[in-house]
Amino acid sequence: MPFSPEALESLFEIGRLLSSKLDLDELLRTIVETASRVVESQNASLLLRDENTDELYFHVALGLGNAAARVRLKPGQGIAGSVAQSRRSEIIPDVRTDARWSPEMDAQSGFVTQSILAVPLVIRGRLLGVLEAINKIGGGFSMEDLRGFEAFASQASVAIENARLFTSLKEEKAKLDLVFAEMADGVILSDPEGRLLLANPAAKKLLGLASSNGALAAAWEGFSLSHSLEELMAAPQNAPFEARRDSPQTLILGGAVAPFPAPTGKTAADARQSRLWIFRDETEARQKDRLKRTFLSLISHKLRTPLTAVIGYSEILLRDLEDRKSNPDQQKALEAISVQGRKIAELVDRLVRYVTLEAPEGAPPPSAPCSLDKAVDEALRGLAEKIPSAAHIDYRAPSRDVLIRGNREQIIEAVKNLVDNAVKFNGKPEKRVDISITRDADWAVLVVSDDGPGIPPEDRGKIFSQFHQVEASFTGQVEGWGLGLPFVKKVAEMHGGRVELESSLGRGTSVRVIFPALEEAQKQ
Numbered sequence: 001m002p003f004s005p006e007a008l009e010s011l012f013e014i015g016r017l018l019s020s021k022l023d024l025d026e027l028l029r030t031i032v033e034t035a036s037r038v039v040e041s042q043n044a045s046l047l048l049r050d051e052n053t054d055e056l057y058f059h060v061a062l063g064l065g066n067a068a069a070r071v072r073l074k075p076g077q078g079i080a081g082s083v084a085q086s087r088r089s090e091i092i093p094d095v096r097t098d099a100r101w102s103p104e105m106d107a108q109s110g111f112v113t114q115s116i117l118a119v120p121l122v123i124r125g126r127l128l129g130v131l132e133a134i135n136k137i138g139g140g141f142s143m144e145d146l147r148g149f150e151a152f153a154s155q156a157s158v159a160i161e162n163a164r165l166f167t168s169l170k171e172e173k174a175k176l177d178l179v180f181a182e183m184a185d186g187v188i189l190s191d192p193e194g195r196l197l198l199a200n201p202a203a204k205k206l207l208g209l210a211s212s213n214g215a216l217a218a219a220w221e222g223f224s225l226s227h228s229l230e231e232l233m234a235a236p237q238n239a240p241f242e243a244r245r246d247s248p249q250t251l252i253l254g255g256a257v258a259p260f261p262a263p264t265g266k267t268a269a270d271a272r273q274s275r276l277w278i279f280r281d282e283t284e285a286r287q288k289d290r291l292k293r294t295f296l297s298l299i300s301h302k303l304r305t306p307l308t309a310v311i312g313y314s315e316i317l318l319r320d321l322e323d324r325k326s327n328p329d330q331q332k333a334l335e336a337i338s339v340q341g342r343k344i345a346e347l348v349d350r351l352v353r354y355v356t357l358e359a360p361e362g363a364p365p366p367s368a369p370c371s372l373d374k375a376v377d378e379a380l381r382g383l384a385e386k387i388p389s390a391a392h393i394d395y396r397a398p399s400r401d402v403l404i405r406g407n408r409e410q411i412i413e414a415v416k417n418l419v420d421n422a423v424k425f426n427g428k429p430e431k432r433v434d435i436s437i438t439r440d441a442d443w444a445v446l447v448v449s450d451d452g453p454g455i456p457p458e459d460r461g462k463i464f465s466q467f468h469q470v471e472a473s474f475t476g477q478v479e480g481w482g483l484g485l486p487f488v489k490k491v492a493e494m495h496g497g498r499v500e501l502e503s504s505l506g507r508g509t510s511v512r513v514i515f516p517a518l519e520e521a522q523k524q
Helices: 005-019 024-039 065-070 078-086 104-109 143-182 201-207 229-234 283-324 328-358 372-382 408-424 484-494
Strands: 041-049 056-061 090-092 116-123 126-136 186-190 196-199 239-245 251-260 274-281 368-371 391-396 403-406 431-440 443-450 498-504 508-516
Touching: 005 024, 005 143, 024 041, 024 126, 024 143, 041 078, 056 078, 056 126, 078 090, 078 116, 078 126, 090 143, 116 143, 126 143, 186 201, 186 251, 196 201, 201 274, 229 239, 251 283, 283 328, 368 372, 368 408, 372 391, 372 408, 372 431, 372 443, 403 408, 403 508, 408 431, 408 443, 408 484, 408 508, 484 498, 484 508
Parallel strands: 391 431
Antiparallel strands: 041 056, 041 126, 090 116, 116 126, 186 196, 186 274, 239 251, 251 274, 368 403, 431 443, 443 508, 498 508
């Protein structure tokens, strides 16, 4: 039987009332209070489902006081639990004749329950709870009451779900706002048209912004960007950038800009998106780096002159002693001076190469095609006198030349560092180093593996840092600056590549250097 026009109008009004409530507690109380009026009952109660335990608990129970707060019903327990389990509405004309009803709550609250109309609250197949109307005024609950109550319960289920979603979003927004406000990094969000949508306090401070609104170009006014705003706004993925301001004092900001939200399956044609900018003040770090480079460069160059004199004069004195074949103690001392002087000179040369590589005005960017095969061959020839006879170097040359675009001298030096490390940090009497070159899609992969002691897990993230070496007690540490692997990492990154490391204690270490590859050419 269809609803009467008056009933339909009443349901519409109720629907508008419920949809206007977004505070969950207020909504649930409104539902219970309205439920009594819908079917003209003395009281009503609302039991919600605990998604963790699958139990029902009273959220609002008019007239039942604190007695309801302690009640939790398992699926199938009591009238409400049975309705929840079957998901079918029920009219109980006389609760005293129903074995599922318990008089305990009436005894505690003083309320006398006579009849119950119970309907499940279900949305998209998911049970939210059970709504009950208690004691029909002036008679018993009818089928018309049941139909009207089910229609009301359907509206209530939608309203509860919406209020829960709103509450969840509000809570998540509060968390994000807190994180956003407390971040030390500056964060701004711009729309596709280049307008600021928001900026956190750190960004406002770094950029001197008075508000979170305005034009993006105005936010970066006074800064020199490493890329134009148009290029950064059109970047299809995460793009690093640097911003520098020289007046009234130097300020260097470094960070990245990325599409927001992150694109999924988008192409360059979809580049018009909002952009998330994350950046931090790197002025002090850059100044420290510059001072460090200046200091290291000064020290290394200042050491060269006295070292040249020490090595040169020690060799002259050695030849003089050898000619006279006298004073073996002096000869032994001079040999030690010469050997150690050469070691120091080699370390200084490494330091100079690393400082030059790190300097902004350092070695020119990679530009010429370079054969990895030939680079490895030349590196091994350059190490021939240093590699002990007990070290076995197994180099598996590729069947085809693997080419990259790069600085040949830097690549050769990187290979030398990898092989030298693999040999000198291996304390075994007989050492083994395996070298291979492969082509993997658009990447050229150089792998240098050893059978040494491996690298402890706590050191694997540090060995690419400047001047870091694994403890001497573990490796039998030898002379070095801790610059070999940092040099390799820097070379790889300058060539658009990366370094990966795998190590197993007691079984050895494998370092993969991955470069963007050029088109393959048949090996000559």
